[in-house]
Amino acid sequence: MTEKNQGTPAPERLQPSGLVRRFLSRDKTPVSVLFLSALVGLGAGLLSTLFEIAVHWVSEQRTEWLRHEISNMLPLWLSAFLISALLALVGYYLVHRFAPEAAGSGIPEIEGAMDDIRPVRWWRVLPVKFIGGLGALGSGMVLGREGPSVQMGGNIGRMVSDLFRLKDKEGRHALLASGAAGGLAAAFNAPLAAIMFVVEEMRPQFRYSLISIKCVMISAIVANIVFRSISGQQAVITMPQYDAPLLRSLWLFLLLGMAFGIFGVVFNKLVTMAQDMFARIHRHDRRRYLLTGTLLGGSFGLLLLYVPEMTGGGISLIPSATNGEYGISILFILFLARVATTLLCFGSGAPGGIFAPMLALGTLFGTFFGAIAQQLFPELGLQPGMFAIAGMGALFAATVRAPITGILLVIEMTDNYDLILPLIITTLGATMLAQVLGGKPIYSQLLHRTIEKEKMANREQSTVVNT
Template sequence: MTDNTRGTPAPERLQPSGLVRRFLSRDKTPVSVLFLAALVGLLAGLLATLFEIGVHWVSEQRTEWLRDVISSVFPLWLVAFMISAGLALVGYFLVHRFAPEAAGSGIPEIEGAMDDMRPVRWWRVLPVKFIGGLGALGSGMVLGREGPTVQMGGNLGRMVSDIFRLKDKEGRHALLASGAAGGLAAAFNAPLAGIMFVVEEMRPQFRYSLISIKCVIISAIVANIVFRSIKGQHAVITMPQYDAPMLKALWLFLLLGMFFGVFGVIFNRLITLSQDLFVRIHRNDRKRYLITGTLLGGCFGLILLYLPELTGGGIAIIPNATNGDYSISLLLILFLARVATTLLCFGSGAPGGIFAPMLALGTLFGTFFGSVAQLMFPDLGLEPGMFAIAGMGALFAATVRAPITGILLVIEMTNNYDLILPLIITTLGATMLAQVLGGQPIYSQLLLRTIKKEKLRQDNRSDVVNT
């Protein structure tokens, strides 16, 4: 019996094998590339989760070492300085000696690689970024682990392409982007934000096509499943669940966004100035570079001992701020102080990211703004934590210039889906004002800076050869 309308035996069309063949005949995406994207997501999820566990273990070991020394003959402050200095030295040495492209967050390197402007030497970057990142973050410096996981994820994508000898340029590009998405999805337990970060923030470099978007989605899903299977499905940040604010209070969120729009432009400029300052200090000389980084790491060991709120990535400080542990004046002081410590650490070229420090800054100023608004407008029933969540997304949007990613990232990290409208308003205000003021996305600035430095270095080498 045949189906006259189709000319195909009806039982065969209903069989699963027949459906699969029809799907494969219509879908032109190479199945092998999709499987490789899943493999990249698996590896990125494992590496990102191991990196988080490793950073936590190093931090705990540092604390244990300090406890063991309390009753010894050495002063506690000296031991704290030496331990953090030694951990920081590991990160700075590995970066300067083996993989200079592993300095900083590494996200500009992935963007440059997606545009075929930067090399991807995964055999060097992966061990240097992982071990060096453990040292830098474990020392207590104000750095995040999301930048390293994005760079390591992208390098895993290129590693898989090389191992399986993938020649198709579109497929290699898709796997590189997939690794970056998987790294961010696993770092923050935020699969939607991982996907959108590649599509939105990396839009100048990301070659949007059916194969690339499929690979990015598959990688982010697999990486997030790996993370949740090891670390659990709870949100990264434990915060109260807030109800939506009154409609007549939404103008305050727009005002907060405008504050962050101005600050985002200033903050991006300060980052490049801090990098210039450190270049003038160490002059790219290895000894000066290592001494500078080691002393900086040691100083943060002392700060960690006496003012821990000014150290670390800042994720731990977010619940404390939103739960009302700090007064209004202390919130502002912590915000300004962490701006300084963030600039010092990230500007020094240590292998670490700036996502988490930015989220902490957004929380501190957002909570400060919300506390003031609560005092000035008690009839609106406002909670400072609402503005803390909005502030996280706003500062991210103003500096990175990726508002949708900022919204999704904050919602997935805090589980506060009822605040999506004030989040949209705040991030929109921050993004629009930052654009009006002429600010450029931070990662684009850093990529252009890297390319200019590389070109200047090549020109100097040519001059030496010619002479």
């Protein structure tokens, strides 16, 4: 019996060490790249979470300065203007002087880097985007922190690749994409939406492979764990939990989606028009650029005093709108006003994103639409907040052209899983109509403009040298 047992080894699959060896022998993904993707997620999660905390701190400090210090020496309105102007100046100066690629959202830069047509200079982008973003967002401008978080996360991915001297091209690409996913997962506490954003929105640049998918998932998970460990596990937006609407009311959600499909195409065109307008104003001259940005930032300091609803990224505005704090006419006026302020801030080239402002716009118009639907069809038992949630996903889908990401993002941010069907209908209607109207995804559009401007600048420079 003993000899028989000695001659028959225990099956390897029953041993833990055997399972590991079996997995490693069958899985062709380099373990080192998977480990590095976790490291990227850790870095992206920490940086994005610290960025959020720092933005809140700067905003609170600005308010404290106004209340206790400067208001004793200067009029309140002048103090508010000067503080926000100074904060905005920091952001615009750092971008123009040290890292022009840190202007705006930064997501087009990551997409270009994934396509090997844009460089990633992490050593200058990371400090400029972090500090410059603090200045721009802290001044009260209508900008979001998700764009900077995605760009900083992508730069963390490239930094890790460089520091560990990773030569494999596919591995470097995977870590870049992993950083972008980690940044978004930490920015919105939405890991599934972050994974889908890279896979869906960045589909022209993302190289689908098993290693890339694994790395993106690992990074998003680790980054989200870091965020939740520091900031808690609650949803980013505190909203009521809505029951699923009646099936006979779903046509209203399709109608809302079609309205956002039209607006999404118009909005994307307005963004490029705003960028062209600011380019004509400052003519790429540093003094004019800084003066324009400083005056714009100071103006938002005044708005913070008198009309705070028109300032900031808008995430804090969403619960107020959905809880019925504004009448129908005020909702529409706020929507139009924030369209204008979003275009001014994002078009100026300030280091900040457009994700959060778009979600706020979707909420305002969705709530406005829902309030009207509630009055016209009281028998359906509709609540305006349902349309607010659907509107967030619809505007995102119409402008970014990533409907699945929009659905997941809104569900994870609001914890309203029962609204998934109306969300799908609304985002599908918005996406299809935007495509029929010839609209282009906003980030691809911005990347194309950046490349074209760079080519024009190179041609002008070569012409000057030749003459």
